């Protein structure tokens with residue numbers, strides 16, 4: 468009797484728990500569904516000059532009402548842009564049609580809880596057929612001020628609801644919203660909007676790394692982009708997916724930096740650590756440095772060695788994931804070079820753009836000159852391939868050496884490690900993260916000194932940041948962080964020499 472009542476009780480309890488769980492689950496599902504189909508209230512978040520306000524509007528939302536509401540809150544008429552939470556501007560909203568499209572995009576993006584609008588005092592063309600001009604400066608020029616866009620100070624002012632910067636637990640993948648359905652995406656075109664709302668931050672004392680909110684780096688990355696990045700990370704050159712990001716959309720011109728090259732070819736800057744230290748520069752300092760190094764690289768590349776005009780291709784000296792490396796002979800100067808030939812399989816318009824961007828990037832990398840870095844001489848595009856010229860390293864790769872001699876002695880390992888670290892420190896002083904340190908990319912000269920090669924995988928961190936801002940790739944974010952903390956590089960180096968131990 469006793470046992471039976473106990474059983475009843477525990478069954479009841481189980482049933483109650485089960486019902487409760489089911490109820491909770493159902494209401495959760497319904498809440499999720501209700502967002503796109505049933506919800507009549509639309510939560511709107513507006514950002515203007517670093518202030519974020521939220522309010523609710525009843526669907527269907529009228530464009531005039533939205534404009535009026537914004538005017539009431541911010542005290543003046545402002546231009547409106549629909550944006551993702553990642554900060555990517557999707558489209559300007561200048562009419563009822565635009566607003567409907569924005570709301571439709573928002574409704575489809577299950578992860579967004581509110582319609583995010585960026586406001587600006589600048590006027591957009593009101594005609595949809597006349598969108599703002601695309602902003603697509605060539606690679607090689609410098610970032611403009613809107614690069615500070617991820618730093619957002621917050622102010623509490625009357626009117627609207629103060630929204631603290633939320634830590635993105637989930638992030639809207641740009642791919643989850645098909646902006647292309649509505650024609651061009653204006654993501655790069657409205658820099659001014661961002662600039663106006665962020666130039667303030669650029670000048671402010673806001674320090675990202677010191678911020679308790681920790682807005683940088685502040686995200687868990689979305690799976691799709693990190694997966695893509697990880698896959699592409701297996702190969703080092705060229706990365707067709709990422710190459711687009713060699714085209715920085717926020718570059719502008721900036722003043723000369725204070726870099727000085729010493730006799731060894733090293734650079735030093737008063738603003739940031741050279742990468743060999745563990746100090747963490749603030750975000751603003753970091754960007755200042757980027758402007759400086761980009762400028763410096765531009766300058767250096769003008770005086771650096773040129774690619775050969777007449778050359779003879781000789782034997783293949785190696786093969787990587789993207790093509791063969793040949794020894795070649797410069798018939799004008801008599802020097803020997805290495806030439807990496809990357810086959811371009813389908814040369815469509817997109818590929819050509821990427822190739823051009825890569826060529827620009829390599830041209831810029833010519834400006835990197837150091838005794839521990841394999842020198843780039845430039846590149847040349849042919850009908851079906853891209854030829855990259857670089858210093859010929861007669862000793863081959865450390866990987867080959869390890870295989871051939873079944874390991875390295877401790878002394879040699881120490882010397883190589885020291886030399887690689889010198890090279891890395893130099894790269895870091897140019898805010899470049901190599902990202903693919905391995906035996907095959909450490910090349911030897913005939914006297915047994917090593918140099919770091921293959922910058923196909925490396926990129927300027929500013930490009931990485933651009934990528935971070937647009938796609939939040941795991942790899943790139945990691946690269947940026949590693950520049951602050953110098954961990955990944957050291958890890959790669961350790962792994963590189965683990966090869967030695969394994970042999």
Ligand SMILES: Nc1ncnc2c1ncn2[C@@H]1O[C@H](COP(=O)(O)OP(=O)(O)OP(=O)(O)O)[C@@H](O)[C@H]1O
Nearest residue numbers: 703784785786787788789792805858859860864907
């Ligand atoms: N400048 C050079 N001088 C001499 N040999 C070189 C030079 N560059 C590359 N090699 C040789 O060619 C091989 C292939 O180089 P490559 O950069 O194409 O491929 P990888 O780095 O091994 O692979 P991946 O680029 O796919 O990561 C190297 O391992 C090295 O032996």
